[in-house]
Amino acid sequence: MTRVARTLRGTPRNLALLARTLQAGDVVAVPTETVYGLAANALSASACQKIFRAKRRPATDPLIVHLASARELESVAEPNAAALALAAAFWPGPLTLVLPKKKSVPAVVTSGRDSVAVRVPAHPLFRALLRRAALPLAAPSANPFGYVSPTTAEHVLDGLGARIPYILDGGPAAIGVESTIVDIRDPRRPRLLRPGAITRGQLESVLRTRVIVPARRPTAADTAAQLAPGMLTRHYSPRTPVILARTVAGWQPAEAPKEAFVFLRKPPGRHPANVFWLDPRGDLRGVARRLFATLRALDRGGFRRIHVELASGDGLAHAINDRLQRAAAKG
Ligand code: TXA
Ligand code: MG
Numbered sequence: 001m002t003r004v005a006r007t008l009r010g011t012p013r014n015l016a017l018l019a020r021t022l023q024a025g026d027v028v029a030v031p032t033e034t035v036y037g038l039a040a041n042a043l044s045a046s047a048c049q050k051i052f053r054a055k056r057r058p059a060t061d062p063l064i065v066h067l068a069s070a071r072e073l074e075s076v077a078e079p080n081a082a083a084l085a086l087a088a089a090f091w092p093g094p095l096t097l098v099l100p101k102k103k104s105v106p107a108v109v110t111s112g113r114d115s116v117a118v119r120v121p122a123h124p125l126f127r128a129l130l131r132r133a134a135l136p137l138a139a140p141s142a143n144p145f146g147y148v149s150p151t152t153a154e155h156v157l158d159g160l161g162a163r164i165p166y167i168l169d170g171g172p173a174a175i176g177v178e179s180t181i182v183d184i185r186d187p188r189r190p191r192l193l194r195p196g197a198i199t200r201g202q203l204e205s206v207l208r209t210r211v212i213v214p215a216r217r218p219t220a221a222d223t224a225a226q227l228a229p230g231m232l233t234r235h236y237s238p239r240t241p242v243i244l245a246r247t248v249a250g251w252q253p254a255e256a257p258k259e260a261f262v263f264l265r266k267p268p269g270r271h272p273a274n275v276f277w278l279d280p281r282g283d284l285r286g287v288a289r290r291l292f293a294t295l296r297a298l299d300r301g302g303f304r305r306i307h308v309e310l311a312s313g314d315g316l317a318h319a320i321n322d323r324l325q326r327a328a329a330k331g
Contacts, residue, residue, distance in 0.1 A: 005029070005161045007153050007169050010125040018168055019132035027051055029142040029156045030129060031170025032066075033122040034094045034178050034196070035149040035292070036156050037139030038164065039066070039129075042076065045106035048138050052108070054163040057145040062111040063138040064096050064179070065118045068130035076105050076136055077116050082187035082207055089206045091120035092127065094175055095198045098183040109138050119179055125170040141178060142167075148236050148292045148299075148327070151176050155296060176289035177319050182211065195322050197288070199315040236292070238299035242328040243307045251307065260303040262294060264311060274303070284316040291320060295327060 008014040018028050025047040027040045038054060040047040042065045052059055065076050070087040073079050077099035079087070086097060101116035110116050121127065130137060141149040142156045142164075150156045153169035161167075180196030182203060191212045192200055203211050245251065253261040253275050261275050265282030278294060279286030298306050308324055311317035 005157055005164050005167050007157060007167045009169055010128065014168070015125075015128055015132050018129055018166055019134075021166060022047075022129075022133045022135060022137065025050075027054060027164050028129075029153070029160065029164055029167040030126045030137075030139065031123050031153070031168060031173065032126050032139075033174045035151055035173050035176070036142040036153065036167075037064075037066070037126075038142040038156075038160065039137040039139040041133075042066075042109055042136040042138035043104055043106070045108045048106065048108045051138065051140065054160055055140065055143070055145050057140065059108070060111050061140075061145075062113060062117065063109050063140050065105065065109065065116055066126070066130060066137045066139055067118060067120050068127060068134075070120055072136065073099075073118060074102075076102050077118050078102065080184070080187050082190070083184045085206055086182070086184065086203065087120070090198050090202070092122040093120070093198065094122070094179040094196050095119060096179045096181040096194075098181065098193065099185060115183075115185060117181060123170055123174075125168060129168065146237060148238055148295050149178060151289070151292050155293070158296075172289070172293075174289070175285075176291055176293075177323055180319070195319040197316060197319065199318070201315065236323050236326045237329070238295045238306065238327060240299050240303055241305045242295070242324070243305055244310050244324055244328050245307055246310055248309050258304045260298045260301060260306045262298070262306065262308040264309050284311060284313075284320065287311060288316055288320055291323065 021028055025044055027038055027050045030037050030039045038051050040051050070091050083097050096117050096119040098115050098117050105116050143150050143159045151173040153167045156167050175197045180198040181194040183191040183193055200211050251261055254272050257274055263277040264287055266277045266280050278290045311320045
């Protein structure tokens with residue numbers, strides 16, 4: 001693929017150029033603390049259409065609107081007290097709230113829904129760009145639809161370099177998995193649409209109510225209502241088949257040199273060249289941070305299959321296993 005995108009550091013001059021690019025209705029790839037996003041003016045239907053075209057994303061999959069601060073929430077959504085409490089507790093940060101939308105948000109952003117997904121990101125360069133552009137910015141992950149989300153500027157260049165003008169380089173993403181999404185339209189029945197770094201337990205302690213976790217496979221009713229489009233089963237997928245393991249007890253990497261074996265933590269002793277690990281000590285924050293970059297690298301490694309150890313426990317393990325299950329899903 002020819003590479004036309006320019007990768008820029010976050011100097012004041014570059015931020016001014018990127019803000020003008022966004023104001024003129026073009027797209028810019030941006031760093032966030034979760035994954036890189038492909039941003040455009042959320043108030044412009046034609047600008048947002050460019051996101052769908054660049055990603056080859058189906059028009060039925062809505063975008064997340066990013067704001068410079070929670071004070072702007074009412075410009076795009078109708079918050080309730082529960083939403084404001086979550087915003088106060090977790091913004092800026094990796095939490096996306098689904099709320100009734102305001103008319104200002106064009107239908108292309110929400111795929112025609114009357115709800116909008118909103119978050120205030122924590123990455124300092126993205127925040128600086130949001131302030132400079134003085135616009136809400138719609139941004140899904142900056143990868144071709146269905147592939148593994150990008151956690152570095154280089155990943156964005158690999159996937160979309162031929163289709164976008166600029167990438168703002170903010171270094172490797174600190175969290176590495178996409179934001180937690182909670183549907184908070186009905187404060188008595190909050191629904192966790194996608195697990196992320198903000199855990200269900202953290203949400204429940206602020207809301208003081210149970211957060212419902214819908215079944216991972218969307219039900220016929222969900223599909224009909226198009227409530228949770230990002231829950232498409234196959235997503236975040238490398239081209240090499242991914243096989244998940246609850247336990248690594250049966251793994252014999254030395255006997256399958258054409259297959260990759262990915263442990264959560266560094267296994268003791270010597271290991272063959274087809275053995276990998278996500279974090280030296282198996283720390284789940286490290287695992288999340290390295291997960292997508294590792295899947296991408298192994299996808300290019302010429303392996304027949306990629307075996308990955310599942311995480312155990314709650315919290316971040318829920319988000320890690322969710323992404324692994326999607327990476328492993330067939331069709
Ligand atoms: O961390 C993140 O959330 C990253 C960064 C760039 O902010 N964004 C991201 O966007 O991961 P992505 O590619 O997952 O797309 C947004 C997802 C949709 O697939 C859908 O699941 C959900 O957000 N979404 C957006 N609007 C929605 C709505 N009105 N109702 C339910 N889900 C919605
Ligand atoms: Mg995505």
